[in-house]
Amino acid sequence: MSDSIFSKIIRNEIPCHRVYEDELTLAFLDINPIAPGHTLVVPKEPVATIDELSDESAAAIGRVLPRISRAVMRVSGATAINILQNNGSLAYQAVPHVHFHVIPKTDAHGLGIVWNAEALDEEAGAELGRKLARLL
Ligand code: 5GP
Helix, strand or coil, X not given: CCXXXXXXXXXXXXXXXXXXXXXXXXXXXXXXXXXXCCEEEEECCCCCCHHHCCHHHHHHHHHHHHHHHHHHHHHHCCCEEEEECCCCHHHCCCCCCCCEEEEEECCXXXXXXXXXXXXXXXXXXXXXXXXXXXXX
16 A cells, blocks of 8 residues: 555645546646646556556556547647656656656657667577466
8 A cells, every 4th residue: 555645636635737537547747747748647546566556447547548648649739659657766666656657759848768678589588488478
């Protein structure tokens, strides 16, 4: 359980610019946007990271994300967006309540990414794939 600033926003104890709400989810404008229209989509379930999230909340988030993305694109005029979801402080998560950033990407604004990619080793990939599939 995580009682963060987002739980307070959900409970209406802290103001925000709400843009969408249903029984399981809430969307509101980020207080420090990296692009105009930068919106946060959160489950009302108070868990810190995505691995803790129930299937029910995950489904509710998945259902609304495309709709909210369409609205953000319409309002911002952006034809590209990034959806960013950080888990753990090492992964740049500052607020310990699951949230999805919907961030318009234009020439002037949006997310910058450093993508430290390396080619997947065939043997290691096969072993990793088997391990993951066993867990799933
Ligand atoms: P994170 O780094 O955890 O993925 O991102 C947290 C986001 O929450 C940041 O973009 C930050 O600007 C936003 N944020 C933090 N506190 C508040 C708040 O009180 N209200 C709103 N609307 N956004 C917040």
